[in-house]
Amino acid sequence: MLTIKRLDISDAERLIAGARAKAQEIGVPMCIAVTDESGNLIAFERMDGGKITSIQLAIDKSFTASGIQKGTDALAEVNQPGMPAHGISSALGGKMVAVAGGLPVTSDGAVVGGIGVSSGSPAQDLEVAKAGAAAFENMSK
Amino acid sequence: MLTIKRLDISDAERLIAGARAKAQEIGVPMCIAVTDESGNLIAFERMDGGKITSIQLAIDKSFTASGIQKGTDALAEVNQPGMPAHGISSALGGKMVAVAGGLPVTSDGAVVGGIGVSSGSPAQDLEVAKAGAAAFENMSK
Amino acid sequence: MLTIKRLDISDAERLIAGARAKAQEIGVPMCIAVTDESGNLIAFERMDGGKITSIQLAIDKSFTASGIQKGTDALAEVNQPGMPAHGISSALGGKMVAVAGGLPVTSDGAVVGGIGVSSGSPAQDLEVAKAGAAAFENMSK
Amino acid sequence: MLTIKRLDISDAERLIAGARAKAQEIGVPMCIAVTDESGNLIAFERMDGGKITSIQLAIDKSFTASGIQKGTDALAEVNQPGMPAHGISSALGGKMVAVAGGLPVTSDGAVVGGIGVSSGSPAQDLEVAKAGAAAFENMSK
Structure with a gap:
C-alpha cells in the first residue's frame, strides 16, 4: 500500500494567492491552475483580463x-x-x-502537486508560477 | 457592437463560497465551477474529498x-x-x-455566467448550485 | 467518374436568409448552419442572442x-x-x-446540402430549418 | 461585474465582406471565420473553391x-x-x-473579436484577414 502526500484545497488557495500577487505586481492578469500529484485539478482562477486560450493551457501546464x-x-x-x-x-x-x-510543487522532497500559469510570455508565466510555488513551499518549511 | 455583462473573479468567488457553505452543511464535498456567459471557466474548486470524475463534469455543467x-x-x-x-x-x-x-447565473434578467456542481446526487448537486447562485444574486439585488 | 450537384455560397446565403426571417418572425435568435452534400460547412450565422452551445449543434445537425x-x-x-x-x-x-x-436540402430529387438550426425548442428549430430549405427549394424550381 | 464590448452579427458580416473583396481581388477563394472576444463563432463563409481542410483552420485561427x-x-x-x-x-x-x-479585431483599443482566414498561403491568408479587419475598424472609427 502507498501513502501519498497531496496538496489540499487550502494549500491550493495559498499557491494561487502567491501567484496572483506576483501577477498583479508585474501587471499581467493570469490564468492560474493547481493540480494534485495525480494531475487532477484542485483549483483554478482566471484573473479579470486573463486570456480565454490560457484557461486550458494553465490547467495542462x-x-x-x-x-x-x-x-x-x-x-x-x-x-x-x-x-x-x-x-x-x-x-x-x-x-x-x-x-x-508549469512547475511541480514539492514537500519534503516529494512532488505533492503542480501549478500552471498562462496569459503572459513564457518567462512571465514561469515567474508567476515560481511565486505561487514559493508561497506554499516557504510556508510549509 | 453588443454590450455584455459578465461575472468577474470576485463574483465567481462569491458563487463558490455560497456553494461551498451549502456543501459543508449537507456534508458532501463537491467540485464547483463558475463559467462566464460565454461558457469559459472563471474559477474552480475541488473541495477535499470531491470526486475526480466530477472535475470536468462540474465544469461542463x-x-x-x-x-x-x-x-x-x-x-x-x-x-x-x-x-x-x-x-x-x-x-x-x-x-x-x-x-x-448546473444553473445559469443572472443579473437584471440577463445571463451573466453559470455555476456547475458535481460529486453528490443530482439533487444534492442542484441544491448546492442553487445556494451558490443565491449567494450572488441576493447580494447583487 | 461522378458529377455532383452542390449548393454554392449564394445558395447557402439564401438558405440562411430564409431561416433568419422565420427566426425573427417567431422571435427566437438562432444559430444557422449550411453544409454541402459532403457534410462540410459552407456558411454559418449566429444571430445576436443565439446560444453558444448551439454553434456546434447547428453545424452538427x-x-x-x-x-x-x-x-x-x-x-x-x-x-x-x-x-x-x-x-x-x-x-x-x-x-x-x-x-x-437538421434537414437535407434537395434539388431535382438529389441531396445537394443540408441546413441545421439550434437555439430554440426542437420544434422551433425544425420550423426555422424548413423555412430555410423552402427559401432555396422554391426558388430553384 | 464586467462590461464587455463584442462584435454583433452585422459587424461580422462587414468583416467577412471586407475579407471576401480582397480574396476576390487576389483571386484566391477563402474560408473566412469571425469569432467574438470569447472565441465563439459568430459567422463563417466558405467561398466557392475554398478548401475543406481550411474550414476548421479558419475557425481555429x-x-x-x-x-x-x-x-x-x-x-x-x-x-x-x-x-x-x-x-x-x-x-x-x-x-x-x-x-x-488570424487577427484580433479591436474597437477603442479593446479586443472585441477575431477574424480567421485560410485556403491560400499564410501571407495571402494574412492579407485577406487584414482587409476584413480594416473594413470593420475603419468604419467604426
Whole structure:
C-alpha cells in the first residue's frame, strides 16, 4: 500500500494567492491552475483580463508538471529540434505542454502537486508560477 | 457592437463560497465551477474529498447552463426516453451535460455566467448550485 | 467518374436568409448552419442572442442531415429506446445529432446540402430549418 | 461585474465582406471565420473553391486570435524551433493555430473579436484577414 502526500484545497488557495500577487505586481492578469500529484485539478482562477486560450493551457501546464515532476520549461528544452523528446508537445492529445509556466510543487522532497500559469510570455508565466510555488513551499518549511 | 455583462473573479468567488457553505452543511464535498456567459471557466474548486470524475463534469455543467440559459435539470427532463431531445447528452463531444447541478447565473434578467456542481446526487448537486447562485444574486439585488 | 450537384455560397446565403426571417418572425435568435452534400460547412450565422452551445449543434445537425439524407427529426425517432438505432446519437464523437432541426436540402430529387438550426425548442428549430430549405427549394424550381 | 464590448452579427458580416473583396481581388477563394472576444463563432463563409481542410483552420485561427489578442503570425514566430513557445501549435487539441491568417479585431483599443482566414498561403491568408479587419475598424472609427 502507498501513502501519498497531496496538496489540499487550502494549500491550493495559498499557491494561487502567491501567484496572483506576483501577477498583479508585474501587471499581467493570469490564468492560474493547481493540480494534485495525480494531475487532477484542485483549483483554478482566471484573473479579470486573463486570456480565454490560457484557461486550458494553465490547467495542462499544471497537469504536465505534476506528471513529469519537472517544470514545463525543462520540457521546452528537450522538445526542441535535435533533442530526444522533439515533438513531445503533441503527446496526450496536446495536453503535454512544453512551454514554461508549469512547475511541480514539492514537500519534503516529494512532488505533492503542480501549478500552471498562462496569459503572459513564457518567462512571465514561469515567474508567476515560481511565486505561487514559493508561497506554499516557504510556508510549509 | 453588443454590450455584455459578465461575472468577474470576485463574483465567481462569491458563487463558490455560497456553494461551498451549502456543501459543508449537507456534508458532501463537491467540485464547483463558475463559467462566464460565454461558457469559459472563471474559477474552480475541488473541495477535499470531491470526486475526480466530477472535475470536468462540474465544469461542463456550468458551461452547459451558461449556454442553454437554463438549468441542466431542465435538459435532464427533455433528454429522457420519449422526449424530443433524447440523446442531447452526447452532443458537443459529451460536454452537453443533461444532469442536474448546473444553473445559469443572472443579473437584471440577463445571463451573466453559470455555476456547475458535481460529486453528490443530482439533487444534492442542484441544491448546492442553487445556494451558490443565491449567494450572488441576493447580494447583487 | 461522378458529377455532383452542390449548393454554392449564394445558395447557402439564401438558405440562411430564409431561416433568419422565420427566426425573427417567431422571435427566437438562432444559430444557422449550411453544409454541402459532403457534410462540410459552407456558411454559418449566429444571430445576436443565439446560444453558444448551439454553434456546434447547428453545424452538427446540418452535417448529420447532409449525411443521412433525412431530417434529424427522423433520427430522433429511431434513437428512442426500443428502436433499432437507439444510441446512434453518440456516434461520430457526438457529431451525429438525433434532435430535430437538421434537414437535407434537395434539388431535382438529389441531396445537394443540408441546413441545421439550434437555439430554440426542437420544434422551433425544425420550423426555422424548413423555412430555410423552402427559401432555396422554391426558388430553384 | 464586467462590461464587455463584442462584435454583433452585422459587424461580422462587414468583416467577412471586407475579407471576401480582397480574396476576390487576389483571386484566391477563402474560408473566412469571425469569432467574438470569447472565441465563439459568430459567422463563417466558405467561398466557392475554398478548401475543406481550411474550414476548421479558419475557425481555429479566429479563435486563437480572439484568445491571445495578437495575430496568429506572432504565434508563428514564437512557435519556431529555438523559440520559447515551440510546440504551442499542438496545444488545446490543436485548436491553437500558429500560422498567419488570424487577427484580433479591436474597437477603442479593446479586443472585441477575431477574424480567421485560410485556403491560400499564410501571407495571402494574412492579407485577406487584414482587409476584413480594416473594413470593420475603419468604419467604426
